[in-house]
Amino acid sequence: MPRDPRGRRRPSLERGIRFRLLVVLVLVMGGVLVFVDIAVSRLSRDFVLTRLEHDAESLITSLVVAGPDDWRITDNQLPSVYQRAHSGHYYILSGPDRTDRSRSLWDLTFEVERLLPGETRVGIRRELNGQTWLVWQLGFEKGGQVYSLWIAEDLAPLQMEQRRFESVLLLLVLVAVAVLLWMQRRVLRRGFARLKPLQRELEAHRLGIESQIPESLPEEVAPLVDALLSVLERSDQQIRRSRTALGNLSHELKRPLQQLHSLADRQSGPDDREALMRVYHQLHERIDRELRRARIAGTPSPGRRFAPAEELPYLVDMMSRLYREAPRVELDLPDVDTLPFDRDDVLELLGNLLDNACRHARSRVRLSLRRVETAWRWDVEDDGAGVVEADYERLAGRGVRLDESDRTERGHGLGLSICQAVVDSYRGEMTFDRSTLGGLRVRVVLPVP
Structure with a gap:
């Protein structure tokens, strides 16, 4: 470790620049990762919400008359994801006299809030089995009767893909930071190497040997060299x-x-x-x-x-x-x-x-x-x-x-x-x-x- 005549450790420009660059890169890359996480989460949520709205339209159009002032969804018109237990896709249709539930809910029971026609609700629901649902509710009128449709989708698969994507991105960021630090070290050492001729000439001057200070010096150190020569x-x-x-x-x-x-x-x-x-x-x-x-x-x-x-x-x-x-x-x-x-x-x-x-x-x-x-x-x-x-x-x-x-x-x-x-x-x-x-x-x- 280079030390001055008093035995104190000498500060290193290279280490100082490398440390400051590392701090800047960590802050910038950390900010990028946070932004990506927020952006991907929002895009995923919007994507799932759009799909829920489309599924709701399909379910409403598939309603058939089951009796006087009675509408229901028949199983043969349902997508298979609503008929498989705990599939991650669920709905509840609540009418004046009855409530239809998708088979995928299996033994899960809970009350659904009744909404007025045209009223919608969006929210997150967490179940005991660890699933996180994005829920969309809609109130509508059919045959003179007011119905509420509750439809949900499990976000776990998308969240898993998001974590996998962010893990790969984090790995790429770490590799990029390491490459940048390595390149910076090479650039700094090549830049400082241009001062070696100046060091040799100054040493020759100290020994009383005729010397010639090189003219092709970096402009950042030229004022210092000029002052030293003066x-x-x-x-x-x-x-x-x-x-x-x-x-x-x-x-x-x-x-x-x-x-x-x-x-x-x-x-x-x-x-x-x-x-x-x-x-x-x-x-x-x-x-x-x-x-x-x-x-x-x-x-x-x-x-x-x-x-x-x-x-x-x-x-x-x-x-x-x-x-x-x-x-x-x-x-x-x-x-x-x-x-x-x-x-x-x-x-x-x-x-x-x-x-x-x-x-x-x-x-x-x-x-x-x-x-x-x-x-x-x-x-x-x-x-x-x-x-x-x-x-x-x-x-x-x-x-x-x-x-x-x-x-x-x-x-x-x-x-x-x-x-x-x-x-x-x-x-x-x-x-x-x-x-x-x-x-x-x-x-x-x-x-x-």
């Missing part, structure tokens, strides 16, 4: 960005390490100690910067959408903790619950932009969000010294630093290259220009996926 693509992009960030970090650390190596080869004097400390502080600041970015990103939540009103105050609070003299961060946000972008991606993007802005700002940083046609636009601005216009295009380059001479190493390069990778993953655009606050403005436009 998550895998986003995961691949995040991994590539992580590798890029590690490469950038290695690039940033290479020169200080080379300087340390060069100084270590020499005999260190007082001047060299000062140089070594300067290089040490450079390394410490760059490593600390990466730790700040990790804190900004927070706990990874793949696939979760970004909620500006919930996440951005957290980022602002984080900046105030990271910098002792943190600038005032202003938020200009529309009334929107969530954005159709991955939370981790946007936190990484805005975290790096706000980190750069806070490090360069004098006292103010502004973050604004606007909807622009089929895209969302972020503007991150500061009131710092800014960057000369000629260097805007170089800012997003990998490992580019526009202030190598600045010994405090407060450059934009590493963080902005990571931001550019996030923007590229959404086929967006990141541009730079002068802010109305006086410093740099970074504008990011991400189209809605």
Whole structure:
């Protein structure tokens, strides 16, 4: 029995579908059988009633004069079924002075209700010997005298045939249900078998083998596969960005390490100690910067959408903790619950932009969000010294630093290259220009996926 990693039994789509189909078939077939039973019973009853009416007409027309104002049925005009004891066909003719009974009644005696001419009655009568009779009564006038004709037929033979027919029908229904369940199982397994190539390709992707997701997938699972592929693509992009960030970090650390190596080869004097400390502080600041970015990103939540009103105050609070003299961060946000972008991606993007802005700002940083046609636009601005216009295009380059001479190493390069990778993953655009606050403005436009 397949179980999940926690040891719990996994639900089965096939068993669930088969069970629901079985319930539907039982309800439908049960309803059909009930309908057939009612319909056949009614048809049988109507058939017997019609035959009783015809027999009554025959009996009335066979009446002969037995005396003054006396009519009776002679035996030579009776069908044989009325002369054989307990044959299942019976009649009683009740007149003013006498009552004639069919020989088939034998020793059964009971009173018959007298009816007016033209009056009829239909009913069911059950006898002690287990017979069930359908009874039809008619009142009529003959030779100026009023007679009542009681005529009945045993329903047992028809009921037996009806039960035999319904038993055969039930057997056929059970066979049909079994065949339908068997066919459904084959169809489901053949349908699920079309997902095997997808399973193999996903397993190859997990093992790092180049894979190609099949295109001919059932339309019922296509949205699920598309969502899965989107998550895998986003995961691949995040991994590539992580590798890029590690490469950038290695690039940033290479020169200080080379300087340390060069100084270590020499005999260190007082001047060299000062140089070594300067290089040490450079390394410490760059490593600390990466730790700040990790804190900004927070706990990874793949696939979760970004909620500006919930996440951005957290980022602002984080900046105030990271910098002792943190600038005032202003938020200009529309009334929107969530954005159709991955939370981790946007936190990484805005975290790096706000980190750069806070490090360069004098006292103010502004973050604004606007909807622009089929895209969302972020503007991150500061009131710092800014960057000369000629260097805007170089800012997003990998490992580019526009202030190598600045010994405090407060450059934009590493963080902005990571931001550019996030923007590229959404086929967006990141541009730079002068802010109305006086410093740099970074504008990011991400189209809605």
